[in-house]
Amino acid sequence: MALQRSDVEGIAHLARLAIDEADIPRYADNLSAILDFVEQLRAVDTRQIAPLAHPLEMSQRLRIDEVSEPDQRDHFQQIAPAVESGLYLVPRVIE
Amino acid sequence: MHQMTLAGIAAALTAGEFSSEEVTRYLLARIEQLDPQLNSFITVTPEVALAQAKAADQRRAAGDAGPLTGVPIAHKDIFCTNGVRTSCGSRMLDNFTAPYDATVVARCQAAGLVMLGKTNMDEFAMGSSNETSYYGPVRNPWHTDAVPGGSSGGSAAAVAARLVPAATGTDTGGSIRQPAALCGITGLKPTYGRVSRYGMIAFASSLDQGGPMARSAEDCALLLQSMAGFDQRDSTSVDRPVPDYRAHLNDDIRGLRIGIPSEYFGDGLDPAVGAVIERAIDEFKQLGAETVPVSLPNTALAVPTYYVIAPAECSSNLSRFDGVRFGYRCDAPHNLEDLYKRSRGEGFGSEVKRRIMIGTYALSAGYYDAYYLKAQQARRLIRDDFTQALTQCDLIVGPTAPTVAFNIGEKFDDPVTMYLSDIYTIAVNLAGLPGMSLPAGFVGGRPVGLQLVGRDFDEARLLNVAHRFQQHSDWHLQTPTQFA
Numbered sequence: 001m002a003l004q005r006s007d008v009e010g011i012a013h014l015a016r017l018a019i020d021e022a023d024i025p026r027y028a029d030n031l032s033a034i035l036d037f038v039e040q041l042r043a044v045d046t047r048q049i050a051p052l053a054h055p056l057e058m059s060q061r062l063r064i065d066e067v068s069e070p071d072q073r074d075h076f077q078q079i080a081p082a083v084e085s086g087l088y089l090v091p092r093v094i095e
Numbered sequence: 096m097h098q099m100t101l102a103g104i105a106a107a108l109t110a111g112e113f114s115s116e117e118v119t120r121y122l123l124a125r126i127e128q129l130d131p132q133l134n135s136f137i138t139v140t141p142e143v144a145l146a147q148a149k150a151a152d153q154r155r156a157a158g159d160a161g162p163l164t165g166v167p168i169a170h171k172d173i174f175c176t177n178g179v180r181t182s183c184g185s186r187m188l189d190n191f192t193a194p195y196d197a198t199v200v201a202r203c204q205a206a207g208l209v210m211l212g213k214t215n216m217d218e219f220a221m222g223s224s225n226e227t228s229y230y231g232p233v234r235n236p237w238h239t240d241a242v243p244g245g246s247s248g249g250s251a252a253a254v255a256a257r258l259v260p261a262a263t264g265t266d267t268g269g270s271i272r273q274p275a276a277l278c279g280i281t282g283l284k285p286t287y288g289r290v291s292r293y294g295m296i297a298f299a300s301s302l303d304q305g306g307p308m309a310r311s312a313e314d315c316a317l318l319l320q321s322m323a324g325f326d327q328r329d330s331t332s333v334d335r336p337v338p339d340y341r342a343h344l345n346d347d348i349r350g351l352r353i354g355i356p357s358e359y360f361g362d363g364l365d366p367a368v369g370a371v372i373e374r375a376i377d378e379f380k381q382l383g384a385e386t387v388p389v390s391l392p393n394t395a396l397a398v399p400t401y402y403v404i405a406p407a408e409c410s411s412n413l414s415r416f417d418g419v420r421f422g423y424r425c426d427a428p429h430n431l432e433d434l435y436k437r438s439r440g441e442g443f444g445s446e447v448k449r450r451i452m453i454g455t456y457a458l459s460a461g462y463y464d465a466y467y468l469k470a471q472q473a474r475r476l477i478r479d480d481f482t483q484a485l486t487q488c489d490l491i492v493g494p495t496a497p498t499v500a501f502n503i504g505e506k507f508d509d510p511v512t513m514y515l516s517d518i519y520t521i522a523v524n525l526a527g528l529p530g531m532s533l534p535a536g537f538v539g540g541r542p543v544g545l546q547l548v549g550r551d552f553d554e555a556r557l558l559n560v561a562h563r564f565q566q567h568s569d570w571h572l573q574t575p576t577q578f579a
Contacts, residue, residue, distance in 0.1 A: 011455050017443070034511060046476070081419070
């Protein structure tokens with residue numbers, strides 16, 4: 001599986017990653033090599049095999065839907081890049 | 096003092112031979128003097144350490160001490176530490192002061208353990224050589240041109256160089272066991288769910304597990320005792336009593352059935368490493384254990400399966416780093432998409448970006464069944480191999496890594512070759528089982544690790560078997576000359 005420049009650009013966009021133009025050929029090579037490597041899995045007959053999502057096959061523990069954590073907004077926002085009046089600031093989305 | 100184990104320091108504190116403040120000051124000075132050669136710490140925390148040490152001395156004076164109160168350790172910089180930078184080895188979190196403690200950190204603190212600092216690691220725990228850290232590579236104390244292994248390379252190097260008696264680590268595909276092997280120390284990856292993942296920065300959530308790294312099995316038992324146990328805040332934490340790990344260390348191992356998987360001794364294993372492992376197996380036989388040939392026929396699938404599942408989970412977990420709420424934000428973003436893309440593009444290093452892209456691809460429309468579902472099916476085959484083998488034996492023994500420590504730069508540009516250095520450890524994470532690495536000898540002056548793999552929640556047996564081995568060998572007592 002040889003990824004083209006456009007494939008790498010498409011994947012980087014889906015992942016919301018800016019990558020340098022100059023690095024694209026190297027990513028294409030590395031990612032293609034990794035995908036070639038995992039291709040080995042195709043040779044395995046897994047038709048009768050149920051997928052394993054949790055190594056011990058335990059189901060998700062449930063709890064009552066009630067508030068269990070105190071409000072720590074101010075504490076958590078101390079490390080935010082930009083906040084105002086308790087809101088996180090990002091570039092204008094609606095003109 | 097730096098040659099003392101966790102157990103030795105605890106005993107000396109109890110006997111009043113020195114105070115926690117004295118041993119803490121001694122090790123802080125040693126880190127300051129020697130760590131520039133290794134780069135094993137990202138952050139040293141003398142203020143926190145001395146405050147905790149003084150509090151520990153007061154607890155001891157008041158008769159309120161636990162077994163490890165006042166003993167210094169270090170935490171891998173993946174565990175959130177309230178008020179202390181938690182970088183995860185990444186530029187993305189270079190400015191991140193954690194606003195809360197991980198459960199592991201809180202438990203260690205409650206036990207009275209003193210934190211000396213935060214150890215270096217591969218960025219977001221993605222690496223097998225500690226070369227992907229934003230803070231630069233860690234050097235192996237046995238040979239400073241060599242890597243210490245990864246991702247818990249800083250913890251392994253610091254313990255091997257006697258800068259700390261023990262440290263925490265995390266293991267997603269071998270990140271405790273492989274660096275333990277390459278640095279000649281003892282490390283344990285517990286059963287999935289044994290140690291809380293709360294506050295441990297997530298890489299691949301169905302594989303990640305924290306555990307102890309120390310110089311002996313006894314010390315791993317002591318530290319695991321402080322780390323393990325049910326935690327309401329981790330949805331995959333297992334609610335099951337924690338046994339007394341130290342109680343069974345000296346149990347007799349006569350009659351123990353040790354499974355030897357032929358697949359772990361084939362192509363790819365350095366014959367010199369294989370010979371060291373064979374000698375260790377003979378040692379177990381002399382202790383009364385018997386060997387049983389077992390087979391793990393799907394061994395070759397483990398690394399490819401992992402390199403679908405781990406990147407898929409990582410691409411999802413790392414989507415939280417968006418430059419909005421915490422962590423790195425790019426300069427002057429001109430719109431929201433630019434803010435996301437450049438913050439992530441500039442904040443993450445190239446290995447992390449590679450894995451996010453592989454995961455994104457594997458989970459994208461049209462490819463999910465071919466990659467992710469297929470890998471989950473292969474994962475079951477791998478787990479079934481172990482389940483079957485462990486009906487024929489009490490534990491499985493083999494090499495931890497196929498070679499001794501390689502040199503810095505040697506594999507850095509070839510991800511697939513790098514990934515294969517975890518070939519014997521990765522399957523154990525996929526199967527969720529406990530695994531351990533202990534020193535078994537040297538090849539060309541570089542340490543070789545022996546891996547033990549047990550049944551679910553059978554940590555006590557692994558520690559027992561490792562301890563008995565260490566009672567009859569001195570590999571774990573060897574110290575790199577420069578750090579003796």
